[in-house]
Amino acid sequence: MKLCLASASPGRFTVLTGAGITPEVIVSDVDEDAILDRMPEAPAPDIVLALARAKAEAVAASHGRSLVIGCDSMFVMDGQILGKPYTPDVARTRLRAMAGRAGVLFTGHWLIAPSGAFGGVSDATVHVAPMTDAEIEAYIATGEPLHVAGSFTIDGYGGPFIERLEGDPHGVTGLSLPLLRRLLTQAGLSVTELWDGI
Template sequence: MPPSTVPDTPSVPLVLASASPARLATLRSAGIEPVVVVSGVDEDLAVAEATERYGVLEPADVALLLARAKAEDVAARVDEGGVVLGCDSVLELDGEVHGKPADAAEATRRWRRMRGRSGVLHTGHWLVDDRGAGGATLGATASTTVHFADLSDEEVDAYVATGEPLSVAGAFTIDGLGGAFVTAVEGDHHNVVGLSLPLLRELLADAGIGWFDVVGGVDQG
């Protein structure tokens, strides 16, 4: 039987409502070349308004709330005729929500709490089918337990000085300089990068979209 080939152009374009290079790289490694459109959502304001309306949110709910806000903001501004994916990640430590540190001092304090311990990285995923009226809008949160190495004060200071912890949720990466400080994960490791490929596949399926409908240019032979 001759090999089959996925068309160079996917039948359903995917718009990524995120500026994250790690999320973009994750999708590209899976054969998806999204259109990137960064949302204009004020995250602090969105969480404050939801908290005033519904009360204190669980960490996983914060991630999903922001993912939905980003996806819906971008879907209202683009006309790609595809699906829009919004994502947001937060780290849960001692029941508290932690996003990107505000500054180096906060990153240092957080790492001195995290070291030698475990936290849960929650990534909210929200999908908006923007192909026409009545399209699906749905989402879910993936959660992965992350175990951190017991860093010395000198290692914490040196890592924070690189600037990497200031640009990522939870103040760490698993696919960058911070990878040396993650001793184990329980769950989907893609989720720690910021986008769970298995969850995205499930959401697409729930919207009636096959995985290879969003993949292009990959030889299956």
């Protein structure tokens, strides 16, 4: 049985392949802004789960796949949800506010399997190191923080600025392996069935 990853995220792909699972990658064409517009007051865990579900369902429906995982992440600091910044100015403002502080990264997971659909949310408190303006500018110049939730990664250029985590470390990269295992178990499957060459 082949797992389909409904995401173009290199971090999610790397997490899976590092765990012995090489997924088929099919990117969904979900209009994330339309979903966000329908949930203006919803808490971050509900939003990331809704987005993950929409991505998985879109890929399963349009490509006829029977085992699909969709994911979405958002960073919350001071009660404010921080998605992808997209522009250097937004990333700069966020990184300055985050430097030397902590927030919570939520990652929604939605698994579609032959036996049904199953969802869950992982979370981790992320402690960001104090950053100088020069470090922030250099990080923005890499382009990496513009297209990731919260304006940072732990598995790329942003790694040196993440001092510690409390909670699920895999979810910070975009896909929680322990949560995926639990969802597969609920679906009557074992994660070991997805291992390459086994």
